[in-house]
Each structure stands twice: as structure tokens, then as C-alpha cells.
Amino acid sequence: MKLDFVLNNKRVSINVKGGLRLIDLLREQLDLVGTKEGCGKGECGACTVLLDGKPVCSCLILASQVRNREVTTIEGLSIEGEMHPAQEAFTETGAVQCGFCSPGLLLSTVALLNENPEPSREQIRRALSGNLCRCTGYEKIFEAVELASRRINGLSVQNDKV
Amino acid sequence: MILRCMKHDSKHKIVGSSVPRVDAFDKVSGRAKYAADYNAKGQLYGMVCYASHPHAKILNIDTGKAAKLPGVRAVLTHEDIPGEKSFGSVIPHQMALCSDKVRYSGDVVAIVAAESIEVAEQAIELIDVDYRQLDVVSDPKVALKDGAILIHDENNLCAYHKVRRGNIDEGFEKSDVILERDYSTSKIEHSYIEPEAVLAEPGENGGITITGSVQNLYSIRRAVARVLGLSLNRVRIIQATLGGSFGGKDETMSALCCRAGLLALATGKPVKMVNTREMSMRESYKRHSYQIHYKVGSTKCGILQAIESEIYADAGAYAAMSPFVTWRSAVHATGPYSIPNVKTDVYAAYTNNCYTGAMRGFGSPQICFAIESLIDELAEELNLxxxxxxxxxxxxxxxxxxxxxxxKHKVSLKEVLDNVTEKMGFVDKWKQNREQKRDTAFKRGIGISCSYRGISLGAEGTDAAGVIISIQTDGSVILSTGLIEMGQGAATTISMIVSEKLGITPDRIRFLSADTSRSPDSGPTVASRTTFMAGNAALRGCHELLERIKPVAAELLRCPEQDLLFENNSVYAPNKTSEGDRKIPFSELADKCFQKGISLFAHGWYKSPPTTWNEENGQGDAYFTYVYGANLAEVEVDCITGNVRVLKFISSHDPGQIVNLSGALGQVYGGVIMGIGYAMLENYAESEGNPLVANFDEYLLPTACDIPEIETTLIHNPDELGPLGAKSLGEPACEIAAPAIANAVFNATGMRIRHLPLTLERVKLGKELVRIDSRGSVKARGG
Amino acid sequence: MTKYKTINPTTLDEALETLNGCNVMPIAGGTDLLVKFYEVYGKSLPKLVVLDGLIPLHEIKTENDRISLGPLVTFSEIENSPELRKAAPQLVQAASVAGSVQIRNRATIGGNIANGSPSGDLIPPLYVLNAELELSSVNGRRSIPIDKFFKGPGITVLEKNELITSISFDKTFENGFFLRLATRKALAISKVSVAANYSMQNGTITNVRIALGAVAPTVIRAPRTEEYLSGKELNDNVLSTAAKLIKEEAKPISDIRSIADYRREMVGVLLKRGLNGIPQSE
Structure with missing residues (x-):
């Protein structure tokens, strides 16, 4: 089938089998390998992408379900080479270790901050609870989200913390 | 985050501070290439045919129908293996493809390469294997009994280690109080979020190049060379960016690399193999479950006299690292205490369960849970x-x-214990909690634990590593070593050590992924040895380079060599040169050296200080140095539902000298949460050799909602042996979380839980969850 | 790489026509279906009828005191609906604890019902709301109360060619709750859940409806407990008796998520806590 959708702010028109999983469409057909597969069952969140701005597991969506909708992957987060504040914050705070869960976590973070630019720690926990991370213990990820939030809101950023 | 940390030693320029990871940008932008992200033109897809039973004789394997399926390029069995059929670092008996029998449900009997994954999967369905089922052995204690069904040719004892010190009988005679307790721990899956993947490509020289999610490249290369019948120099293993490992991507990857390699050589095409989570769960080795019996004797006033222990580890179907894992357990079995009389016996037994091997902690989390629970039980008995x-x-x-x-080093145990207890007013709080009303639903509890840990391999084996430092003519530097970055931050810490020594900034340093054909065999990236071993090797390489470039710099600056200062990508001689503070850019110096024909390439090699071990009595200098840590957990127990919330966690460790503060904290947080998963949630349950959990829907990891506030205190205690004083941190951080939590639950409820994990059912009813047959039906087992 | 065959209707009639064919299966959010697809169907995978394009089935409609939800309304939409927060608090609570953000953004109310799991979190609230399901096929429409919809775990009265096209209920009596227990604090399936809907008049409880999740082959009501509570003042004695009664009404089994004894005990605990206004501890 012919599939029209918006991918990372660009219109895409492509011939695909409608029953292809979105993650396979992205990784295999469009060569966007930044989206990772960790469990294939919606349990780990590594494959998180944004569908019309909302985080979803791309392993549980079929290509035909994104027709005429907007998909954002990790490759679409930085604009013209400039990193999203969340990407900068993840880098600076040490929120990344092995990095396999990072693309999914970043997309969940961006969706959270778009909806709620000043989330509380509890709101951050809840928003990220669909993304498993085995390396970091989440603590530095929370700090990164908070740093990104302060930057986005133009608040002064204290650098006394690590 | 709340952090108390000794201010970093000002004698270092960069070491001790927080530096963003050198690989972070690639990882946050989605650019980092993990194994499954690699593809090659014309590649085929490999797939495995798993054993249908956990224990069975193979009578016949018929691949005829599968081979005829259009799109199938190769179907291979053990008969097609050109080299040895088995591999293994300690005991080479793990089957790349099974020949006479299958020993666990993750064993593989045949492999397929096809033009698509779908065709490969279909072909697997068409392979007919005749089995004669054998009785299954699933309990390690039963496996060691006379007349037990044999998993391998000889008896089921995989490993045995003992420690004898003093006279155990006299020790108990001198004791006023003697306590005997049994503990058990569950089997744990590493749960790296990246499932295993490889791309094997036939090489031009008749060899093979494999890019994959590999942790220990050299042991994997030995396995591949052995099975494919190739010399080591024709097998090239390249490490892709690794999506977590925690000790887990070793033998599992040897098997996968052998299989992909066999298919690539048989077809002459690149072959890609990517495990699904289900395959990874079924096949990959786990952390050992332990059954532990302790007997402890103490005087009335609490001076320990004797500890006797008998420990059984489930090795599963193959030895893998079990002999070494259980040796570490034997060394550490009595905990961080002075005990004059010790008798320790540790057994690892073969069973038809999923095999077990290295996992962060390596035989210590089980022991720490038991001994640290036991010490609390003894304190209770002694009224201390x-x-x-x-x-x-x-x-x-x-x-x-x-x-x-x-x-002979500075032992910091008291300091770490003070760090976790003083701030919380541990003793007062601990006493107050005991006074809580009987009928309150929600009760608070507080608990502590501590440990010592021998760093690196110790008397397990030869311990040496090399780092290649190559200065480029523009002053940038390339590092390569056989020790790897797997998420733990090695690329950044090694870069920082080199940065410190050469006075160049980390952004001018590029740490290459390991490649067996281009980096020195530095042993495995395990045992919290990387900072120590590679750090020391890097220092030697830097020293060698500085010896060569200093004369050139001194000549340029017209000053004596000892006045030179390498800092911030330049070299100068503060106030000592005739030209004032003239700085020469490091790039200029590098270029000058190159022009003069001076080698800008060095290979630093470091061999660890000696260790000793006497198998007869289990005595010796087991490790060249030790690190110390303590944990405190505060919990709230819902006594009505059994729900335990970990409210607060304090972790204090002595990593010697911190290299990257941010990375060190990351290791502690990650380690603590892995320990909390061990304590509260995780259990790779099996029944009669069949796994009962298949994916993360039932094997539960902590989520962002399940974790407490964590406070970390790192001690500055440079070790004379360590690179700039650094020791290790990655494993200590995860080994003592569980006992602190179990001790806190006791403090809250008066109920001692001796078996992990502390599920709601266990806390409420003292029972654990076990499924008996297919998904959906289970029975409860008393625990 | 997994490939399914799909059909993508854009109108309800087209969808029902397609569903009238052989070897087809409707897919809504896919968060249950795609997870178990292979396990259930093996090699004879049915074609998937993708419902996403049926715009009217995504709507939440209110008419007087009656609310009707299209089957494609997601958990997130329920969670964030100000209307439902007032009119069906127990449904909103259930929607907000299930799965993860990613799952809630895709999982639908229709899918949760059609999947027929006794631990489906939206089902107990719908029981206590006396929800009516509209089932449609090429042969016409029928209406069925939710407690007549389930036959057993994963088994429902939905015919192969039928689709749930609407879920409707009256706005609640002012009070309601949904409480559950799970191993983990997020991304977890309920071990046991209790939903209720009731009014308080002059200190006594009336119009009480209680439903239990994951303690029987289907979600069940607790009629004896409801009857006992009706007209009572909520004091410790009454709550304890109610808890005892409701434990007798539960018929739990042991499985990988919990133990029968535990589930039975917890049904009483959750009822007491719910009526005492103790919130979900997650």
C-alpha cells in the first residue's frame, strides 16, 4: 500500500506492506536505526517514538496506523544539527550509560516537557515509567529532565551540581 | 540528588571532576551504532533451532525439508562444524551445536541461514529432531547426590572451593551463642536492554570478521577460532557499541558468534543474527541462584568466634564462569569481618536449568544477602x-x-559504615521503629549492610592489560585497548587518565571500540578491573610517550625537562623559560616530534601485583587489594498488603580515587537499583528445566516509579597500587542493597525474610510465586 | 521483522463488511493483540482489520446524564477527560494506573473489553457503572449489559463478525473508587482490583455496586456484599463484615502474578481501604 505520513517534520510517501510494524518500517526500510528494539512487547520502551507528539511503542503499531499522522524519532529531535535541550541535558548530567534506552527516554522526556514544561519529580517518574533503563538507576535521568526543564523555561541553571 | 563527596584532590587537573561521557553525543542523537544496526550487502539472516526438551538424547536430526525451502541457503548441524563442536573458557564443553544430547532448553541443535527472517523461521519449523527424553535434574543439591542423573559424562560437580582457617570446632566451643540459618537467592537475568546481535562476514583471507554486542572479545575469539577451525589471526571480532552487558555478553555471545560464523563460512555471505527478547531470556546465562546454610558462633558480648557455611550454586547445564564465580563466593563467604575460625564449602552443580555465569557482583550478591542478614539475626539474638x-x-x-x-592498605569499613549511619541517626531510628504499635498498618524500618570486595581477577588467573596510545601530528590522540566500553564509562575514565597525564583535553582524545585484530588482548572486561588495569597500562603508555616528547619540548622552550608542564593542550615551563610563559600548543609539539622521526605511538602494558592461593586449605592473598562499601535502606511496609516501599537509600563506597565523579555516581545509582530489583522483584523462575518467564512482562525490572531517593557518599582513599589511586566501584555498588532492605523489613515488622525476592506475597504470606505449567496456571510454593 | 496483512477500512460499514469475511480480526490499539498474536495464532495469522480510520469511534459523547464512549477512546483520553473525572472517577483511576504512558496512549477501552482478560483494568469500573455495550455487525446492532459480555478468561459473547461500537453508562452516584495491587508500581498487571460506585445519604451508604478484577474467570460483581452494605453506616464493624463477605464472593486462582489466598485476602483489604477513602498507594 501507499503510505503518506509526516516523519520528523518531512512528508513521506512510501510503498509499504501495511502490516509492517512501525519499528521495522523505520529501521529496515527508512534506515532510521536510532529507534531500538528491546522486547517487542511494549514492555521496555526502547522503541518509543512520538505519534502526533505522544509517546508510543513503535513495536506495537502497524505502518498503516500512522497514515496521515506525524511521527518523530530520535533522528528528528535535533533541528539543523542543534541538539534539543533534553539531549544536551542528558549529555551533561551523565544520564546516558550504555545508551540503548536513551532514544526512547529522550522522546518520552520531550513529550513530557512539551505538555508540562515544569514537571515535578513525581510527574517525571510517572512519565518515564514506560522506559526501562538497566544502567543508570534513573537518578541522573531525573536530573537531566529537570535541567532541560529549567533551560526550556529560561530559568537560571545552577551549575553547582554534578 | 543529595551528594556528599570529598572534594577532589587538587593535585589532579581533571581526574576527580565530572566530565560528560565521550560517547554521550552519539548516544543521545541516535547515531551510536549497536550490533543490530549493522547491515552488509547481500546479507542472510540466521536463526536457531532450540532444544524441545531440557534434557534429552538426540536420536536423529532431519534437515531435509528445511533445506529445500526456497530462500534457504544453509541448514547446519554439529556434523557441519569444521573445528571442535564445543567451547568454554574454563571447561570447553559448551556445545555450539548439540550432537549427542541437549542439556537445557536454550541448547541449539541446528541453524539456518536464509534470505529473510521469515523464511529462516519457517525453515526452523521444518527441522525434525527425534529425541529420547531423559529425566531432568533441577535442584543442585539433588544433582550432587549419588545416583543422580548425569548432565555431562562425569559427576554433576562443576566446582568446589573451600576455605579453612583456625579450628572450627574450637571456635564453636568458645561461643556462647550459636545460630544456624538457611537463605536462598533467586536466579537473575542481566536484562541488558539490548538483546544480543551479530553480523558475521566472511573475510578475504578465508577468515571471518564478526561485529557484535560482545563483552569479552578475546574469549569469544578463542571460541570462534576453535569451532571454525581457524587460527586466531583470521578471526576478527569487532565490538559494536554495547547496549549493556553487566557480565552477560560473554559465553552467550561466543555461541552466537560461532553459529553466525559457521553460517557465513558455509554460505560465503554475511550473516546477521539478532536475538529476540524471548530468545535472549531462554538462552543467555543468568546469575546463579544459591542455597546457603550458615552456622555462626559468637561470645555473649558479640565477638565472632566461628563461621561455618555450606553453599550450593546452580551452575545449570554448562560450567561457563561458575568455577570462578563460586571461588569469589568462597573467599568472601564470611563477610567483612575478622573471624578466627572459618570453614567454608562452596559447591556448584550441573543441572538442566539455564546455565549461569558472570553477572555484576560475580558470586557476591548472594553471599552478601546471606551473611549480612545473618549478622543482623545474630545481633538480635545477642540483644545488640x-x-x-x-x-x-x-x-x-x-x-x-x-x-x-x-x-596492608587503609581499610575504610568503619568510615563507610559511619557515613551511612550517622546522618540518619541509625541506631536511634532503629530502636524507635521497634516500638511501633502492633496494629499500625504502615510501619517504618531501617537496615544496614556492608561488604569488602577483592578487586580484579585475583588468584582466578593471570591479570594483565595493555593500552595503545597514539598521538597524531595535530596533537589529537587515539586510544585503543582490549578492555571495552559497555556503558560503564571506561572510554571516558581511560580518556581522563590520559588527559591528566598528557595535559590535553578529553575532546582531543578518541577511544576506539575494541577489535581483536588491532588491540592487545587485555583479558576480559570484568571484575571491576578496567579502571585499575587499563588505567595503570595507560599511565605507563603516557610515561613512555612523555619520555620521548619531553626532550623536544624542553629544547623548544629552552628549559630543563623537569620544569615542563603539560596542561590544556599545550606545554610550557611556568616562569622558568627565558621566553616567559610561552606556551607551545601540544599539536605543534606533536608535529615537531613527528618531523624528528620520534615515535608517537606507545603500548603501555600492566601486570597486576601477585596474588596467591592454596587449593588445599583455601588460604592465600586472594586479591591484591580490596574496596569497602556500606548501604542503608529505609522502608515502609504495608503490613496489610505486604507491599514494601523503599523510601530512602544511602550508599557509601571507597573507590580509592574517583576518576569521573559523574560516572562514579552513575555506577552507584545503577548498582543500587539493580540491587533493589534483586531484592524486590526479579526472579528467573524455572520448573523442571523449563523457563517460566519469557519477556519483561513477567520478568520485572524496577521502573522509574519503583526507586527510592538515593544519597551517595564516596570516600577519597587513594590506593598506592591504583592508577592515580583509583580502585573500583561498579560491582560493589550492587552487592549489598538486598540485605539492607531485608534487614529494614525485619526492623519494621519483626519478620525475617531469608529468601529473595521480597514480593508482596512473600512479605504477607511467606510464599513465593511459581508457575507450574503453561502461561496462566501456577501453584504457590511455601518459602 | 514481523509482517501482518492488513485491511484499512475508512467507514464503519466498510469495516463491518470486511469483518464478515473469513480469517479476519479487528485491531484497535494493538497493545494486547500484537503482544499475543503469534502465541495465539501461530502460523495461520488472520488479516488485521485496522480500525484507526473510523473517526466516529474515537469520540466521547455526553447526552444529559448518559455518557457514551467510542471503542477507540484510549486510556489516556479517559485519564485526561475532565468530563469523565467527574462522571466516572473509578474509570479514570483505572485508566491512569494501567500500563505505561506509551501503552495508555494506544490502548483502547474497546480493546480492553474485547480482550476479555479478568485483570483488564477498565472492566470492574464499567461493571459498577452498569455499562451497556453496543455490538454491531452486518446483520444489525444489539445491546448487552457488560456483565453479560464475558464467558471466561479471554472468552466473550462477541461474534467473529461483530465489533463493539459503543460503551455507554449513566453518570455515577457521587462516590466511586478503583483500587488495585500489583508487583510493581508502574507497567504492571493487576494481581487483584476492586471498583465501586455508591452514594452516601445522611451517613449511610446506598446504591452500592462493587466489582472485583482478577479474582475469578471474569470480572464479577459482589452482590451479597452490596446487599449487606446497602443502608448501613460505614463504621469499623460494618467494614470488617463487608470485607469478610467479599472474600467469600471472590473465587481466585494462583498464577504467575499472585496466589489465591493472597488475592482473596486483598479483596477485603481493598474494599475497606476504598470505602475509607485511602488512595491508591502508587
Whole structure:
């Protein structure tokens, strides 16, 4: 089938089998390998992408379900080479270790901050609870989200913390 | 985050500070290439045919129908293996493809390469294997009984280690109080979020190049060379960016690399193999479950006299690292205490369960859970508080360990214990909690634990590593070593050590992924040895380079060599040169050296200090140095539902000298949460050799909602052996979380839980969850 | 790489026509279906009828005191609906604890019902709301109360060619709750859940409806407990008796998520806590 959708702010028109999983469409057909597969069952969140701005597991969506909708992957987060504040914050705070869960976590973070630019720690926990991370213990990820939030809101950023 | 940390030693320019990871940008932008992200033109897809039973004789394998399926390029069995059929670092008996029998449900009997995954999967369905089922052995204690069904040709004893010190009988005679307790721990899946993947490509020289999610490249290369019948120099293993490992991507990857390699050589095409989570769960080795019996004797006033222990580890179907894992357990079995009389026996037994091997902690989390629970139980018996009993018995400077080793470094156990207890007012809180009303639903509890840990391999084997440092003519530097970055931050810490020594900034340093054909075999990236071993090797390489470039710099600056200062990508001689503070850019110096024909390439090699071990009595200097840590957990127990919330966690460790503060904290947080998963949630349950969990829907990891606030205190205690004083941190951080939580639950409820994990059902009813047959039906087992 | 065959209707009639064919299966959010697809169907995978394009089935409609939800309304939409927060608090509570953000953004109310799991979190609230399901096929429409919809775990009265096209209920009596227990604090399936809907008049409880999740082959009501509570003042004695009664009404089994004894005990605990206004501890 012919599939029209918006991918990372660009219109895409492509011939695909409608029953292809979105993650396979992205990784295999469009060569966007930044989206990772960790469990294939919606349990780990590594494959998180944004569908019309909302985080979803791309392993549980079929290509035909994104027709005429907007998909954002990790490759679409930085604009013209400039990193999203969340990407900068993840880098600076040490929120990344092995990095396999990072693309999914970043997309969940961006969706959270778009909806709620000043989330509380509890709101951050809840928003990220669909993304498993085995390396970091989440603590530095929370700090990164908070740093990104302060930057986005133009608040002064204290650098006394690590 | 709340952090208390000794201010970093000002004598270092960069070491001790927080530096963003050198690989972070690639990882946050989605650019980092993990194994499954690699593809090659014309590649085929490999797939495995798993054993249908956990224990069975293979009578016949018929691949005829599968081979005829259009799109199938190769179907291979053990008969198609050109080299040896098995591999293994300690005991080479793990089957790349099974020949006579299958020993666990993750064993593989045949492999397929096809033009698509779908065709490969279909072909697997068409392979007919005739089995004669054999009785299954699933309990390690049963496996060691006379007449037990044999998993391999000889008896089921995979490994045995003992430690004997003093006279155990006399020790108990001198004791006023003797306590005997049984503990058990569950089997744990590493749960790296990246499932295993490889791309094997036939090489031009008749060899093979494999890019994959590999942790220990050289042991994997030995396995591939052995099975494919190739010399080591024709097998090239390249490490892709690794999506977590925690000790887990070793033998599992040897098997996968052998299989992909066999298919690539048989077809002459690149072959890609990517495990699904289900395959990974089924096949990959786990952390050992342990059954532990302790007997401890103490005087009335709490001076430990004797500890006797008998420990059984489930090795599963193959030896893998079990002999070494259980050796570490034997060395550490009595905990961080001075005990004059010790008798320790540790057994690892073969069963038809999923095999077990290395996982962060390596035989210590099981022991730490048991011994640290036992010490609390003893304190209760003696009417002492848990801190008091510990302080009376902990190892101190010059103490002698259970294996007879005198501790010649500064022993920081008291300091780490003080760090976690003082701020929380542990003893007062611990006493107050005991006074809580009987009928309150929600009760608070507080608990502590501590440990010592021998760093690196110790007497397990030869311990040496190399780092290549190559200065480019523009002054940038390329590093390569056989020790790897797997998420733990090695690329950044090694870069920082080189940065410190050469006075160049980390952004001018590029740390290459390991490649067996281009980096020196530095042993495995395990045992919290990377900072120590690679750090020391890097220092030697830097030293060698500086010896060569200093004369050139001195000549340029017209000053004596000892006045030179390498800092911030330049070299100068502050106030000592005739030209004032003239700085020469490092790039200019590098270029000058190159023009003069001076080698800008160095290979630093470091061999660890000696260790000793006497198999007969289990005595010796087991490790060249040790690190110390303590944990405190505060919990709230819902006594009505059994729900335990970990409210607060304090972790204090002595990593010697911190290299990257941010990375060090990351290791502690990650380690603590892995320990909390171990304590509260995780259990790779099996029944009669069949796994009962298949994916993360039932094997539960902690989510962002399941974790407490964590406070970390790192001690500055440079070790004379360590690179700039650094020791290790990755594993200590995860080994003592569980006992602190179990001790806290006791403090809250008065109920002692001796078996992990602490599920709601276990806390409420003392029962654990076990499924008996297919998904959906289970029975409860008393626990 | 997994490939399914799909059909993508854009109108309800087209969808029902397609569903009238052989070897087809409707897919809504896919968060249950795609997870178990292979396990259930093996090699004879049915074609998937993708419902996403049926715009009217995504709507939440209110008419007087009656609310009707299209089957494609997601958990997130329920969670964030100000209307439902007032009109069906127990449904909103259930929607907000299930799965993860990613799952809630895709999982639908229709899918949760059609999947027929006794631990489906939206089902107990719908029981206590006396929800009516509209089932449609090429042969016409029928209406069925939710407690007549389930036959057993994963088994429902939905015919192969039928689709749930609407879920409707009256706005609640002012009070309601949904409480559950799970191993983990997020991304977890309920071990046991209790939903209720009731009014308080002059200190006594009336119009009480209680439903239990994951303690029987289907979600069940607790009629004896409801009857006992009706007209009572909520004091410790009454709550204890109610808890005892409701434990007798539960018929739990042991499985990988919990133990029968535990589930039975917890049904009483959750009822007491719910009526005492103790919130979900997550």
C-alpha cells in the first residue's frame, strides 16, 4: 500500500506492506536505526517514538496506523544539527550509560516537557515509567529532565551540581 | 540528588571532576551504532533451532525439508562444524551445536541461514529432531547426590572451593551463642536492554570478521577460532557499541558468534543474527541462584568466634564462569569481618536449568544477602544493635581475612559504615521503629549492610592489560585497548587518565571500540578491573610517550625537562623559560616530534601485583587489594498488603580515587537499583528445566516509579597500587542493597525474610510465586 | 521483522463488511493483540482489520446524564477527560494506573473489553457503572449489559463478525473508587482490583455496586456484599463484615502474578481501604 505520513517534520510517501510494524518500517526500510528494539512487547520502551507528539511503542503499531499522522524519532529531535535541550541535558548530567534506552527516554522526556514544561519529580517518574533503563538507576535521568526543564523555561541553571 | 563527596584532590587537573561521557553525543542523537544496526550487502539472516526438551538424547536430526525451502541457503548441524563442536573458557564443553544430547532448553541443535527472517523461521519449523527424553535434574543439591542423573559424562560437580582457617570446632566451643540459618537467592537475568546481535562476514583471507554486542572479545575469539577451525589471526571480532552487558555478553555471545560464523563460512555471505527478547531470556546465562546454610558462633558480648557455611550454586547445564564465580563466593563467604575460625564449602552443580555465569557482583550478591542478614539475626539474638555488632567485628587496618591475608592498605569499613549511619541517626531510628504499635498498618524500618570486595581477577588467573596510545601530528590522540566500553564509562575514565597525564583535553582524545585484530588482548572486561588495569597500562603508555616528547619540548622552550608542564593542550615551563610563559600548543609539539622521526605511538602494558592461593586449605592473598562499601535502606511496609516501599537509600563506597565523579555516581545509582530489583522483584523462575518467564512482562525490572531517593557518599582513599589511586566501584555498588532492605523489613515488622525476592506475597504470606505449567496456571510454593 | 496483512477500512460499514469475511480480526490499539498474536495464532495469522480510520469511534459523547464512549477512546483520553473525572472517577483511576504512558496512549477501552482478560483494568469500573455495550455487525446492532459480555478468561459473547461500537453508562452516584495491587508500581498487571460506585445519604451508604478484577474467570460483581452494605453506616464493624463477605464472593486462582489466598485476602483489604477513602498507594 501507499503510505503518506509526516516523519520528523518531512512528508513521506512510501510503498509499504501495511502490516509492517512501525519499528521495522523505520529501521529496515527508512534506515532510521536510532529507534531500538528491546522486547517487542511494549514492555521496555526502547522503541518509543512520538505519534502526533505522544509517546508510543513503535513495536506495537502497524505502518498503516500512522497514515496521515506525524511521527518523530530520535533522528528528528535535533533541528539543523542543534541538539534539543533534553539531549544536551542528558549529555551533561551523565544520564546516558550504555545508551540503548536513551532514544526512547529522550522522546518520552520531550513529550513530557512539551505538555508540562515544569514537571515535578513525581510527574517525571510517572512519565518515564514506560522506559526501562538497566544502567543508570534513573537518578541522573531525573536530573537531566529537570535541567532541560529549567533551560526550556529560561530559568537560571545552577551549575553547582554534578 | 543529595551528594556528599570529598572534594577532589587538587593535585589532579581533571581526574576527580565530572566530565560528560565521550560517547554521550552519539548516544543521545541516535547515531551510536549497536550490533543490530549493522547491515552488509547481500546479507542472510540466521536463526536457531532450540532444544524441545531440557534434557534429552538426540536420536536423529532431519534437515531435509528445511533445506529445500526456497530462500534457504544453509541448514547446519554439529556434523557441519569444521573445528571442535564445543567451547568454554574454563571447561570447553559448551556445545555450539548439540550432537549427542541437549542439556537445557536454550541448547541449539541446528541453524539456518536464509534470505529473510521469515523464511529462516519457517525453515526452523521444518527441522525434525527425534529425541529420547531423559529425566531432568533441577535442584543442585539433588544433582550432587549419588545416583543422580548425569548432565555431562562425569559427576554433576562443576566446582568446589573451600576455605579453612583456625579450628572450627574450637571456635564453636568458645561461643556462647550459636545460630544456624538457611537463605536462598533467586536466579537473575542481566536484562541488558539490548538483546544480543551479530553480523558475521566472511573475510578475504578465508577468515571471518564478526561485529557484535560482545563483552569479552578475546574469549569469544578463542571460541570462534576453535569451532571454525581457524587460527586466531583470521578471526576478527569487532565490538559494536554495547547496549549493556553487566557480565552477560560473554559465553552467550561466543555461541552466537560461532553459529553466525559457521553460517557465513558455509554460505560465503554475511550473516546477521539478532536475538529476540524471548530468545535472549531462554538462552543467555543468568546469575546463579544459591542455597546457603550458615552456622555462626559468637561470645555473649558479640565477638565472632566461628563461621561455618555450606553453599550450593546452580551452575545449570554448562560450567561457563561458575568455577570462578563460586571461588569469589568462597573467599568472601564470611563477610567483612575478622573471624578466627572459618570453614567454608562452596559447591556448584550441573543441572538442566539455564546455565549461569558472570553477572555484576560475580558470586557476591548472594553471599552478601546471606551473611549480612545473618549478622543482623545474630545481633538480635545477642540483644545488640546491628551497627554495634558490626563495629565489634569488622576488618580494620592490618586485619587478617578469612583466607589469611593481611590487609596492608587503609581499610575504610568503619568510615563507610559511619557515613551511612550517622546522618540518619541509625541506631536511634532503629530502636524507635521497634516500638511501633502492633496494629499500625504502615510501619517504618531501617537496615544496614556492608561488604569488602577483592578487586580484579585475583588468584582466578593471570591479570594483565595493555593500552595503545597514539598521538597524531595535530596533537589529537587515539586510544585503543582490549578492555571495552559497555556503558560503564571506561572510554571516558581511560580518556581522563590520559588527559591528566598528557595535559590535553578529553575532546582531543578518541577511544576506539575494541577489535581483536588491532588491540592487545587485555583479558576480559570484568571484575571491576578496567579502571585499575587499563588505567595503570595507560599511565605507563603516557610515561613512555612523555619520555620521548619531553626532550623536544624542553629544547623548544629552552628549559630543563623537569620544569615542563603539560596542561590544556599545550606545554610550557611556568616562569622558568627565558621566553616567559610561552606556551607551545601540544599539536605543534606533536608535529615537531613527528618531523624528528620520534615515535608517537606507545603500548603501555600492566601486570597486576601477585596474588596467591592454596587449593588445599583455601588460604592465600586472594586479591591484591580490596574496596569497602556500606548501604542503608529505609522502608515502609504495608503490613496489610505486604507491599514494601523503599523510601530512602544511602550508599557509601571507597573507590580509592574517583576518576569521573559523574560516572562514579552513575555506577552507584545503577548498582543500587539493580540491587533493589534483586531484592524486590526479579526472579528467573524455572520448573523442571523449563523457563517460566519469557519477556519483561513477567520478568520485572524496577521502573522509574519503583526507586527510592538515593544519597551517595564516596570516600577519597587513594590506593598506592591504583592508577592515580583509583580502585573500583561498579560491582560493589550492587552487592549489598538486598540485605539492607531485608534487614529494614525485619526492623519494621519483626519478620525475617531469608529468601529473595521480597514480593508482596512473600512479605504477607511467606510464599513465593511459581508457575507450574503453561502461561496462566501456577501453584504457590511455601518459602 | 514481523509482517501482518492488513485491511484499512475508512467507514464503519466498510469495516463491518470486511469483518464478515473469513480469517479476519479487528485491531484497535494493538497493545494486547500484537503482544499475543503469534502465541495465539501461530502460523495461520488472520488479516488485521485496522480500525484507526473510523473517526466516529474515537469520540466521547455526553447526552444529559448518559455518557457514551467510542471503542477507540484510549486510556489516556479517559485519564485526561475532565468530563469523565467527574462522571466516572473509578474509570479514570483505572485508566491512569494501567500500563505505561506509551501503552495508555494506544490502548483502547474497546480493546480492553474485547480482550476479555479478568485483570483488564477498565472492566470492574464499567461493571459498577452498569455499562451497556453496543455490538454491531452486518446483520444489525444489539445491546448487552457488560456483565453479560464475558464467558471466561479471554472468552466473550462477541461474534467473529461483530465489533463493539459503543460503551455507554449513566453518570455515577457521587462516590466511586478503583483500587488495585500489583508487583510493581508502574507497567504492571493487576494481581487483584476492586471498583465501586455508591452514594452516601445522611451517613449511610446506598446504591452500592462493587466489582472485583482478577479474582475469578471474569470480572464479577459482589452482590451479597452490596446487599449487606446497602443502608448501613460505614463504621469499623460494618467494614470488617463487608470485607469478610467479599472474600467469600471472590473465587481466585494462583498464577504467575499472585496466589489465591493472597488475592482473596486483598479483596477485603481493598474494599475497606476504598470505602475509607485511602488512595491508591502508587
Amino acid at each position: 544493635d546491628p551497627l554495634e555488632l558490626r563495629l565489634k567485628n569488622i576488618l580494620k587496618d592490618n586485619s587478617i581475612t578469612a583466607t589469611g591475608q593481611g590487609l
